[in-house]
Amino acid sequence: MRFYIDGPNVIQEGFDKSNGKPFEVQAVDTRHVFVSSPAHIKELQTGSNSVLSLYASARKIIQPKYTMKDFNWMDFSKGGKVGWGFLRAVRTCLTDNLPNILGDLTNLTRSELPKIVSTHPTVDGAYQVSTHLLITRLVVMCNVAAFFGPGLANDDVFVKAAQDYIEHTIFGGEIIRFTPSRLIPFVARIINRVFRSQDIVYDTLLPIAEKRLREREEAAELGLEMPKHHDCIQWTIESLPHGNYLTPRRLVHELMGIWFGSVHALATTITVAIHDLCLHPEYIQPIRDEITAHYSEFEHTAHGLPLLDSFIKESARLTPAETLSTRREATDSFTFSDGTHLKAGDWAVTPLLAINKMPEYYPSPNQFNGFRFAPKEVLDSLENKTNSSPLQAQPSKLTDIDATWLMFGIGRQSCPGRFYASATMKVIISQVLKQYDIKLVDEKMERSWVMRSAIVPRDGVKVAFKPRN
Numbered sequence: 453m454r455f456y457i458d459g460p461n462v463i464q465e466g467f468d469k470s471n472g473k474p475f476e477v478q479a480v481d482t483r484h485v486f487v488s489s490p491a492h493i494k495e496l497q498t499g500s501n502s503v504l505s506l507y508a509s510a511r512k513i514i515q516p517k518y519t520m521k522d523f524n525w526m527d528f529s530k531g532g533k534v535g536w537g538f539l540r541a542v543r544t545c546l547t548d549n550l551p552n553i554l555g556d557l558t559n560l561t562r563s564e565l566p567k568i569v570s571t572h573p574t575v576d577g578a579y580q581v582s583t584h585l586l587i588t589r590l591v592v593m594c595n596v597a598a599f600f601g602p603g604l605a606n607d608d609v610f611v612k613a614a615q616d617y618i619e620h621t622i623f624g625g626e627i628i629r630f631t632p633s634r635l636i637p638f639v640a641r642i643i644n645r646v647f648r649s650q651d652i653v654y655d656t657l658l659p660i661a662e663k664r665l666r667e668r669e670e671a672a673e674l675g676l677e678m679p680k681h682h683d684c685i686q687w688t689i690e691s692l693p694h695g696n697y698l699t700p701r702r703l704v705h706e707l708m709g710i711w712f713g714s715v716h717a718l719a720t721t722i723t724v725a726i727h728d729l730c731l732h733p734e735y736i737q738p739i740r741d742e743i744t745a746h747y748s749e750f751e752h753t754a755h756g757l758p759l760l761d762s763f764i765k766e767s768a769r770l771t772p773a774e775t776l777s778t779r780r781e782a783t784d785s786f787t788f789s790d791g792t793h794l795k796a797g798d799w800a801v802t803p804l805l806a807i808n809k810m811p812e813y814y815p816s817p818n819q820f821n822g823f824r825f826a827p828k829e830v831l832d833s834l835e836n837k838t839n840s841s842p843l844q845a846q847p848s849k850l851t852d853i854d855a856t857w858l859m860f861g862i863g864r865q866s867c868p869g870r871f872y873a874s875a876t877m878k879v880i881i882s883q884v885l886k887q888y889d890i891k892l893v894d895e896k897m898e899r900s901w902v903m904r905s906a907i908v909p910r911d912g913v914k915v916a917f918k919p920r921n
């Protein structure tokens with residue numbers, strides 16, 4: 453039960469005692485087997501999808517049957533073609549289209565940020581704002597625009613429901629996990645009656661999905677091209693293998709699945725980075741200079757801003773949204789090459805935060821060095837050389853993945869949304885730094901709380917946002 457309220461420390465203790473070998477943690481309702489060596493991680497990565505399943509573990513957490521309108525997520529693990537469409541939409545189309553949407557996301561953030569900030573009380577000319585609530589709202593608006601089109605980003609009822617839906621799903625999933633199976637349908641009905649967000653999101657998206665699929669059919673009948681929309685609904689439909697039919701209901705399920713994974717970690721990472729900028733203000737000026745000189749290039753290419761990239765990566769290295777990664781549920785028994793055994797229902801996982809603090813991978817691992825990952829030539833060009841030693845032997849980006857950087861998982865199921873996530877972080881943080889001077893209202897306040905292995909920013913942590921000229 454300690455895992456429930458102190459997961460990161462339980463994992464770290466297990467890791468410290470195991471000397472790089474696999475170790476197990478009995479975590480509430482699931483036995484977790486942690487592996488951390490590159491060889492084990494490779495086995496995890498290449499193990500058969502049908503035995504080590506990301507979707508089976510996700511299904512246990514989210515309980516989509518009850519929180520996503522009866523969504524049968526297991527279809528994906530059987531290599532369902534429909535799942536292929538939505539993954540391609542995120543991995544390829546959303547990433548390739550970043551240069552087409554970053555302008556819209558920048559404009560949206562530029563105008564919404566001051567509107568939200570200015571609703572808060574001021575002290576000495578600075579607005580005191582809960583960073584987590586502010587950032588979650590901005591992330592939700594950006595994601596709504598990118599996934600469902602800019603029109604819905606201005607629909608307050610939908611944006612609020614889409615935001616609440618994340619919390620309701622996590623909370624509902626937790627309750628259902630602990631409910632005896634015969635009572636689940638009854639408890640689920642009560643949860644859904646109390647939390648209306650699932651219905652609002654579903655009922656809003658369904659007619660849009662119907663319209664878009666109709667457009668596709670009509671265009672095909674007339675031999676014309678489908679009308680163009682720059683959003684994930686369009687890309688999911690376009691990514692369907694030829695002749696594959698998708699019902700509107702199924703399309704909405706796919707979108708709700710992507711939606712759930714797209715908000716929490718992104719909002720947490722940005723919130724933590726903003727708190728870290730307040731705690732390490734010496735990094736603000738060089739990052740502002742980089743934004744002034746190179747933002748436009750970033751907006752048109754989705755590449756660049758290496759100092760900001762490095763700062764976000766360092767912040768996420770020491771305070772990740774999740775302290776474990778690459779969850780795979782064994783759907784049948786599975787044995788690693790060294791004999792480590794999983795029974796059906798066990799999870800194989802990696803101790804993300806413990807790996808992030810390994811001195812072999814990260815010299816002076818407990819030292820916060822915001823430019824640790826930046827290229828040397830960029831650091832050499834800085835006027836002020838304070839905190840400008842790269843520390844790592846090689847520069848790297850937030851979105852690079854290997855056995856030493858597991859924030860976005862690894863292998864063929866690594867996070868397909870990471871390029872969008874990284875770009876959106878840069879959009880939002882750049883606007884915050886351009887428009888405001890920032891300072892934590894109470895530097896000593898505990899910044900986060902823990903639920904199982906997740907680190908969640910406290911809503912009560914406030915930052916003073918002082919408008920710049």
Ligand code: HEM
Binds near residue numbers: 506542864867869
């Ligand atoms: C900071 C933000 C994010 C973090 C830390 C994160 C992390 C992860 C991780 C650890 C996985 C599992 C990888 C594995 O087990 O090997 C994953 C999968 C996934 N992520 Fe993300 N993610 C983020 C943002 C996003 C966003 C914004 C989207 C959508 C645009 C997204 C869509 C997905 C999807 C669809 C999967 C499932 C991949 C599959 O089925 O193969 N993620 N993510």
